[in-house]
Amino acid sequence: MRGMSETLVLTHGCSLSNLPLFVAVGEGLFADQGLRVEAPYFDDITSTAELLVTGVADLGTAGFTQPLIDSERTDPPVLVAGSGLMGVFVLTRELLPNASALAGAPVGTFRTDPMEVLLHDVLAASGLSMSDVEIRYFDVLNHAIEEFEAGELAALTLAEPYAGRVRAAGAHVLSDGTDVWGNPFPDTTLVASSRFLRERPDQVRAAIRAMLRAYDVILADLPAALRHARDYFPGYSLDELVDAVRRQPSRIDIRDLTATVYGRWDTLRSLDLVSQDAEMPLHAVNLDLLNAELAAVPAAKEIAR
Known part of the structure; x- marks a missing residue:
């Protein structure tokens, strides 16, 4: 000790x-x-x-x-x-009506982080499970952002300040968490x-x-x-x-x-x-x-x- x-x-x-x-x-x-x-x-x-x-x-x-x-x-x-x-978000490259539009698409997140938990709950709110999308797990933030910006991911979970910069570059907010967890x-x-x-x-x-x-x-x-x-x-x-x-x-x-x-x-x-x-x-x-x-x-x- x-x-x-x-x-x-x-x-x-x-x-x-x-x-x-x-x-x-x-x-x-x-x-x-x-x-x-x-x-x-x-x-x-x-x-x-x-x-x-x-x-x-x-x-x-x-x-x-x-x-x-x-x-x-x-x-x-x-x-x-x-x-x-x-300050945690599910961001998408395209403007989507709801999370059901992500079915079958590649989505990036971070294992064991609240961002993964948020992704699960956002998908569930639209009737999807994690297996209904192609989950790609990352450890390093910059690697995930690079793949998202290169068009390799349809959606990505991010927290501030990274989410703000990616959003300023054109990403769309599918969820800011308040829709499933309250405010x-x-x-x-x-x-x-x-x-x-x-x-x-x-x-x-x-x-x-x-x-x-x-x-x-x-x-x-x-x-x-x-x-x-x-x-x-x-x-x-x-x-x-x-x-x-x-x-x-x-x-x-x-x-x-x-x-x-x-x-x-x-x-x-x-x-x-x-x-x-x-x-x-x-x-x-x-x-x-x-x-x-x-x-x-x-x-x-x-x-x-």
């Missing part, structure tokens, strides 16, 4: 729904809470899950479905707070390994506190906050990132969205991402520390007055 003086490697995804983590690192907000952290650059969608599975990381941001998918592991990740909302819904969440949460709750709560303070920074001055994300999105202008965050806003308090998280369980079974006979893992979400931290915030502000 890592001690307080050791560096925590933070997992994170590749979309702007990870912005609070990037800001918390860049502004030194984790350090302010006594946490030494490192957030490496990733362009591989599977990196987050692999770091959690291998035990390299005990803390970080991950897709909101990851704690459900990994719930049967010995030391599964637990969802402890939010990070970012929505809003979580995309990326803060997770901690079950063991780390059990043995180091103070550190997990400190991370939640840092994320909440990062959220305040984002609300106060979004362009300034985004300078901490620029290195994670090379080649994207500040204007592009600002525009993307408006479609994928940050939010740490997602206590009202747990039903949306658990509501994806049947889809995960349909995708064979969890055992068919597994019961819904209610332990995959634990917002006790978030509750405690949010309850302490008004008291702290009152004392400061």
Whole structure:
């Protein structure tokens, strides 16, 4: 187990729904809470899950479905707070009336990511299963985008800011997720390994506190906050990132969205991402520390007055 003086490697995804983590690192907000952290650059969608599975990381941001998918592991990740909302899309090259028009067509997505879960639900809403289209799985975002732009894919799931750029180049939005999951819904969440949460709750709560303070920074001055994300999105202008965050806003308090998280369980079974006979893992979400931290915030502000 890592001690307080050791560096925590933070997992994170590749979309702007990870912005609070990037800001918390860049502004030194984790350090302010006594946490030494490192957030490496990733362009591989599977990196987050692999770091959690291998035990390299005990803390970080991950897709909101990851704690459900990994719930049967010995030391599964637990969802402890939010990070970012929505901002995931099913994009098409041609303007289509509905998803049924994709029958038999090649469609790109990313295995185990919420984007795959969204694709399943969008297809299901039009009476299609995943087997009714030609699924092509990718690990690296740029490879998927290149194939889409080359005309090799009829549709592709993407998150911000990548979706915004592809859309600006002429792609059409078949779904922004709100049609099947409601508005809003979580995309990326803060997770901690079950063991780390059990043995180091103070550190997990400190991370939640840092994320909440990062959220305040984002609300106060979004362009300034985004300078901490620029290195994670090379080649994207500040204007592009600002525009993307408006479609994928940050939010740490997602206590009202747990039903949306658990509501994806049947889809995960349909995708064979969890055992068919597994019961819904209610332990995959634990917002006790978030509750405690949010309850302490008004008291702290009152004392400061």
